[in-house]
Amino acid sequence: MQVAAIGHRTEFNLGFDGLSGHSSTAAPRSDMATRILLVDDHPIVRQGLKTILEGHSNWEVVGEASDGAEAIEKAGKLNPDIMVLDVTMPTMNGLEACRALRRQFPQLEILFVTQHDSPQMMREALDAGGRGYVVKSNAARDLLEAVEAVSQHRVFTALNGKSFA
Amino acid sequence: MKLRILLADDHEIVRRGLRSLLEKHEGWEVCGEASDGREAIEKALQLRPDVVIVDIGMPSLNGLETTRQLLQHDPQFKVIVLTITDSDQVIREALDAGARGFVLKSDAARDLVSAVEALQSKRMFFTPRVNDLVLAGFLEKGQTYSRNEAPKLPTLTAREREITQLLAEGNSSKEVASLLNLSTKTVETHRSNIMRKLSFHSIRDLVVYAIKNNLIQIDIPPTPKAPNGPTAA
Numbered sequence: 001m002q003v004a005a006i007g008h009r010t011e012f013n014l015g016f017d018g019l020s021g022h023s024s025t026a027a028p029r030s031d032m033a034t035r036i037l038l039v040d041d042h043p044i045v046r047q048g049l050k051t052i053l054e055g056h057s058n059w060e061v062v063g064e065a066s067d068g069a070e071a072i073e074k075a076g077k078l079n080p081d082i083m084v085l086d087v088t089m090p091t092m093n094g095l096e097a098c099r100a101l102r103r104q105f106p107q108l109e110i111l112f113v114t115q116h117d118s119p120q121m122m123r124e125a126l127d128a129g130g131r132g133y134v135v136k137s138n139a140a141r142d143l144l145e146a147v148e149a150v151s152q153h154r155v156f157t158a159l160n161g162k163s164f165a
Numbered sequence: 166m167k168l169r170i171l172l173a174d175d176h177e178i179v180r181r182g183l184r185s186l187l188e189k190h191e192g193w194e195v196c197g198e199a200s201d202g203r204e205a206i207e208k209a210l211q212l213r214p215d216v217v218i219v220d221i222g223m224p225s226l227n228g229l230e231t232t233r234q235l236l237q238h239d240p241q242f243k244v245i246v247l248t249i250t251d252s253d254q255v256i257r258e259a260l261d262a263g264a265r266g267f268v269l270k271s272d273a274a275r276d277l278v279s280a281v282e283a284l285q286s287k288r289m290f291f292t293p294r295v296n297d298l299v300l301a302g303f304l305e306k307g308q309t310y311s312r313n314e315a316p317k318l319p320t321l322t323a324r325e326r327e328i329t330q331l332l333a334e335g336n337s338s339k340e341v342a343s344l345l346n347l348s349t350k351t352v353e354t355h356r357s358n359i360m361r362k363l364s365f366h367s368i369r370d371l372v373v374y375a376i377k378n379n380l381i382q383i384d385i386p387p388t389p390k391a392p393n394g395p396t397a398a
Contacts, residue, residue: 047185
């Protein structure tokens with residue numbers, strides 16, 4: 001299953017190269033799409049994230065979760081490529097969830113989207129195994145670029161108006 | 166004619182979610198968005214929406230103050246307050262400010278449509294927990310809630326509350342003056358009055374006061390745990 005996921009991702013990258021996400025050789029979206037799981041304790045935030053992400057033809061939001069424990073459960077069921085993960089959540093916060101997820105699902109890339117505009121929190125998030133870190137106040141601006149980078153296994157961080165890919 | 170709604174929240178991602186939710190409702194349209202209280206007031210006066218949805222925790226001018234000022238401009242504005250906290254104090258302040266709806270952000274996906282529908286029918290809407298709290302207050306304490314009840318911030322004027330928030334957010338007097346189109350001297354005078362009225366001696370006292378009285382909201386990051394520490398079930 002993991003080999004198949006890697007193969008899909010490789011084909012997806014070729015599809016992106018120079019073609020802005022569109023390719024005459026691209027397989028139908030449901031076969032080629034990068035699968036994204038959204039995790040935030042506020043449904044309205046998840047809705048906002050979904051609205052932005054679903055405008056992208058090669059990305060598919062496959063599920064949602066409202067805390068870290070549910071995120072782990074759904075990662076097992078839905079096999080996402082990327083998880084967009086909040087930090088502050090009830091039951092299990094995003095940092096704890098990230099550590100557990102990286103142990104159980106090493107191929108899964110995690111992009112933190114959080115209120116904490118803090119270099120220290122960002123370092124903790126990356127140390128926990130996150131590949132990206134975006135502040136919620138700038139999420140509408142940074143999210144697409146962040147997901148694109150993380151889907152290609154590149155680190156992407158953005159704090160207080162500064163982006164680092 | 167469509168019901169026109171103005172959204173005010175400092176997070177665009179939240180505004181997108183709210184817009185997506187509200188525009189699914191036939192007959193409603195989001196006529197504008199604002200990212201802080203001042204912009205919300207400017208756009209409300211310009212666009213004359215039927216309903217204004219304001220987040221409490223906005224920088225520069227918070228949602229409660231925005232609500233007060235909007236209703237001072239025109240009592241016909243109908244305001245729904247969105248908040249992450251449902252403390253008794255916040256609820257009362259929202260009511261004092263003149264809000265006709267009170268919705269928790271965590272429940273917005275469930276309650277916001279009902280809230281707008283209620284305001285559309287000239288009724289008020291408060292999330293169920295708010296109703297429970299207000300009722301409990303009536304029964305247990307024998308209080309009757311009145312719009313004339315003294316607010317929790319009895320000694321500060323509206324301008325002083327505005328300045329308190331800006332100072333607590335870390336702005337200097339010069340920066341506050343620039344934001345409010347006042348002279349630095351005027352801001353300094355207000356600052357002195359605020360400190361005297363509240364018997365404060367330092368800006369730290371002011372920050373604590375602002376947090377306790379919901380003039381600013383703070384994020385509390387999770388406590389880091391050791392990688393092998395216990396995890397929730």
